[in-house]
Amino acid sequence: MPESAKQREALTRDAIVTAAVSLADDGGLSALSMRNLAKQLGYEVMSLYNHVANKNELLALMADEVAAGIDEPLDGAQPEIDEEAMAMIRSVAVSARNALVTHPWAAPLWQRVMPGPARIHFMEILLRLFDQAGLPSDVAHYGFHAVVNHVVGYTLQEQEMMSNFDESDDLDDLARTFLSGVDRERFPYTVAHVEQHLAGDTGSSFELVLDLILDGLTRLDGTRSRDPGASMTALGHT
Amino acid sequence: MPESAKQREALTRDAIVTAAVSLADDGGLSALSMRNLAKQLGYEVMSLYNHVANKNELLALMADEVAAGIDEPLDGAQPEIDEEAMAMIRSVAVSARNALVTHPWAAPLWQRVMPGPARIHFMEILLRLFDQAGLPSDVAHYGFHAVVNHVVGYTLQEQEMMSNFDESDDLDDLARTFLSGVDRERFPYTVAHVEQHLAGDTGSSFELVLDLILDGLTRLDGTRSRDPGASMTALGHT
């Protein structure tokens, strides 16, 4: 076999991951099958398994590849005041969000596979910033969860809507399809809500809610609520 | 064939959905195949397709079944003050969270399938409450998103961790496995964070973050803000 004539690249772990990412970028995760991937690379299916244990490991590597694309806030910078730390947290969150938006298939993966080195690095940066922001450690702990959850969850909801729903690639068409099936008499608020989306005057609620969370966290610093069960006190009365 | 002798129930849409739910409750979504489901019901695979268009429709029906399990806050009750409305929002959110916890497979579905009648009903209730809480309409709009996203996203992250990760069914074992692969020198904060989880002193951060969000929303209402909280402008938010 004159395989030397073939101009295919060497089959390495990195080449496989890169091809898988680009294959998922257009076509979504469902377009990524091992056979498909092998064909794209010019090899046969089982050759992939010499460099990747199984598809799950490949998916984990892909997720970490996305995590590696998150920008860090000025590498060695030490925030001097708490507000600076919070601002850096914000920028990291926005950057992570951007990474997930660029690769719509990544958000589902993010919560399904074990974090790789790049994502652990990202966690470390965020956790350190929370510590440097001067928050009490328990607030920092679930503040981290709140921010990460918002970044992943918000993007997930947004993207899965667009990509996984039936045939339409357009979000507006989708919303209209949804509206046409809803009883406008019985569900006026729902109809109004979706129409607000269609009107487009609800831009990036992502950053608004992010600020809401961050703002709430800094506020909890001073007036820390103690009993987690009866947290209605956090709503302001009593 | 003496199929009359078989004591199987009539094959109806509801029976199929119910069986599918219980099949997914133990064993997870991966245990739900059409063949499996048919066997459970005592029928053959293709018979299911007389009552359900395809597996996707079945999944949508299952998701809506879960949505139907969300409690409403005292059916006809009209909140008289804004704080009451917020409290009702909170209770609906907690109830929705409980429904998702009871059926761990539901959270992933929730964002993947079109909302059915029960979930639309749930959306309507929540949106009406946001309106009754006296929030400005834009705040109500993304407040709704913030709450729903938190409920689904938080549960999703929690559940997918437990169910989809490798072999261990125990979350502690999982965390320990994770820790053993992390460089404690390079990632001290990450290690500390996970160990906080292992120590178990981070109980239900779900409700804490929920209150954080709800509290932030009421504070954003200009008419009732009593605090010149300048932290948001300090964060550089335009």
Add this chain to the structure above:
DNA sequence: CCGACGATGTGTACAGTGTACGCTTAAGCC
């Protein structure tokens, strides 16, 4: 030089998935 060896590529095969298609059987109605 030569045989052994380990890494890599590949062909075949298997169990599993969703579901299209056509046949059979039963129920209701004229």
Add this chain to the structure above:
DNA sequence: GGCTTAAGCGTACACTGTACACATCGTCGG
């Protein structure tokens, strides 16, 4: 009886991940 319509079912197809055996290679010790 004859017809229509719905429901159950058997077979078949395309597709998935991957286990396993085998072929081909470059390298190294003798």
